[in-house]
Amino acid sequence: MEFGPDDEIDADGPVTPYRQLAGILTARIARGDWEPNRAIPSEQRLVQEYGLARSTVRRAIAVLAADGLVFTVPQRGTFVTPPQ
Incomplete structure (x- = not known):
């Protein structure tokens, strides 16, 4: 589903909500809302923006990381992966 x-x-x-959020964030990355090597909004901000549980947001980010769209730096945040 797109x-x-x-x-x-x-x-x-x-x-499921986490798959919906992963799809929405993927579309936002594709649209250019966040540049490569720049942070996406924090988990807390995504929780507030989409009204989801923190665990749901974490699962969505894990899907993006597994797809190679983002990478996480401990204590810094989650960043958009540069194009290959």
């Missing part, structure tokens, strides 16, 4: 960068989380939809 998600747009401006979509909202549908808690009653067929796709």
Whole structure:
């Protein structure tokens, strides 16, 4: 299922919220909301922006990391991976 960068989380939809968030964040990266090697919003900010639990946000970020779209630096944040 495709998600747009401006979509909202549908808690009653067929796709789990963490997959929805991963799709939305992927679309935002593709749109250029965050430059390569620049941080995406913090977990806490994403929790507030999308009204999700912190564990849900962490799972979404883990999906992005597994897909190679972001990388995490301890104590610094999560950053957009530069294009290959």
